[in-house]
Amino acid sequence: MIDARAAVLFEAGADPALTDVVLRPPVGEEVLVRIDAVGICHTDISVAARWPARRLPMVFGHEGAGTVVATGPQAELRGGQPVVLTFASCGRCPYCVTGRPAYCESSTDHNMRGDGAGESSALRLDGHPIAGGFFGQSSLATYAIARQGNAVSIDDGLEPALAAPLGCSVQTGVGTVLNALAVRPEDTVVVFGAGAVGLSAVMGARIAGCRTIVAVDPVPQRRDLAIDLGATAAVDPSAGDVTAAVRELTGGGAHAAVDTTAVPEVLTTALTVLRPRGALALVGLGAPVAPLPVGLIMGRGLTVRGVVEGDSEPHTFIPRLVALAKAGELPLERLVTTFAFEDFDAAWSAAKTGRAIKPVLVNGS
Template sequence: MTHTTAVLSRDPAAPFSVEPIELDAPRDDEILVRIVAAGICHTDLVNRVIGKADRPILLGHEGAGVVDAVGGAVTSVAPGDHVVLTFRRCGACPNCAAGRPAYCRNSTALNHFGRRADKSVRITAGGAPVRDGFFGQSSFAGYALATEDNTVVVDPAVDPAVAAAFGCGFQTGAGAVLNALRPSAGSWLAIYGAGAVGSAALLAARTVPGVRTVVVETTAARRDLARELGADAVVDPGAEDTVATIRDLTGGGAAHAVDTTGLPAVLGDAFTALDIGGTVVAVGLGAGIPPIDVRDMVLQGKTVRGCLEGDAEPATFIPRLLDLHSRGLLPVDRLVARFPHTDIAAALAAQRTGTVIKPVLTW
């Protein structure tokens, strides 16, 4: 049994609480990780409001830390390894076999809240079960239980507070560009939303020589940061017609676009602002039907596609991104702000106001 502190949600309408918890010892296929840092992602906040039943819940799916202990069946990870925790996948379904683990057919069961297969409890607070297992880690705690399929060993020299968000947010934005769109020199890429995912997409685009970028963002501070990070142009959608502006800027339309907002109207604008043969990738989880002209799609050969977790194979893609960072080519540290986990309220407030791009909790 391991004792630590965790950030729990007992009521979606109430503040998070910092409480002591107890973790069960790792089973044969489990890995006990001492969490050093955990990024706060929009997905955590969305899943916090799943209802008042079956509380408290333990969120967190961008954990980074050091392996403390492993179960007897674990072979690819050892105590002392520095790791980043990411999403789970079964490894056996057709999509996993095809190298597309983000689209694992068993993803829902593996990444949503849930107990072990035998229904045994992993974590308790005050003797009562905690609803955990989020993305196979629930890393808003000083320790987390993970498995080999969502644990990526990284260089010990990497700052865990910077590495944490590669488990989801940075991986998603960078992968949308490098894995899904693969822009070439001379092409224009439009990025809608300059939060953590959009900013990671911008930085990833800057690693491809000759790609030009335009960022559409409502918040002035984030537009300013996008300029500092290398955006060739920024657009305020509250002051400009984004479609007309991008078409004029690019000489007819962007070859590529990434929508991080999840807003149907924004996705529709991104599609309309594409050049002939252009592609927009949607990574933001939203709801509704975007206004897309089918004639425009057919006659101009445009494409709209979704992209989950950056179409990444984390075991290879996360080290690739961290290598780019270590060489100064992917300065995501500019996006990170550290907060002690006891100050989660301050972290969330800074994220809401836009003064912080990626808040990271530390233990």
């Protein structure tokens, strides 16, 4: 058994608290990973806030980066291998076998529901199994067990604090632009929300060579950072008519828009800034339903599509992101604020309040 520290949610509506836990050894194709760094994502915050009391205690976390320290007998990864942990998938359904694991037929079971705290759970607290397996990892801990399918081998040379967000937020933002929207250099792109995912989308559009990239966010510092990371303009939505401003900046409307806010009013605005046959990608978690201007969508031939994890096949895309980061094309250090693992409370608060764009816990042990 392996002693570890983990951020455990004990009470519905509360915040997780650092607690001593124990992990069983890996079995089958599982790998035990020493978590060297783990990002805190908006999904951790939002899911923890509504997690049912009957399924507590629970450990969240789905942006782990670290080093393989033990493997199950069927695992091909080796000890000492640096890995980024990402979303889980079954590996067998039609979407998985055709390179679209983000849309796995059992994605909800593998990622959002955890492992149910049965006897097969990787985590124990005071001798009793507790729920884990969030996104196949529950990596808000000093050690985590993942499956080989969601442990992506990476080269040395990228520090764990920068590698961790590649597992979700950066993969989602960059992938939405490069994979899902497949923008071209002549395209214009507008991104609503300049958090970790939105700023990653801005960087993706810059990597694609897009001639006009507009970021929309009410926070001045985030608008400034968007400009630094490649946006050609930034719009304050509280300062006036966003649609008019974006249409002017893009010469008549954007070819593509990315919404990271999931705010119904923002979704409507995002559609109004598109030129005919433009496309809006929805990547934010928020309002479960929103009214859409059907007449506008039909009249302009617009496309509205959801995007999960940037349409990524992570074993291909995450190494590409690592290469881009090492080449200086993804300045991830501009997004990341590091916290010692024992300062979990401060990091969680920074994520909840938005004081940090991407809080990352670093395990120095």
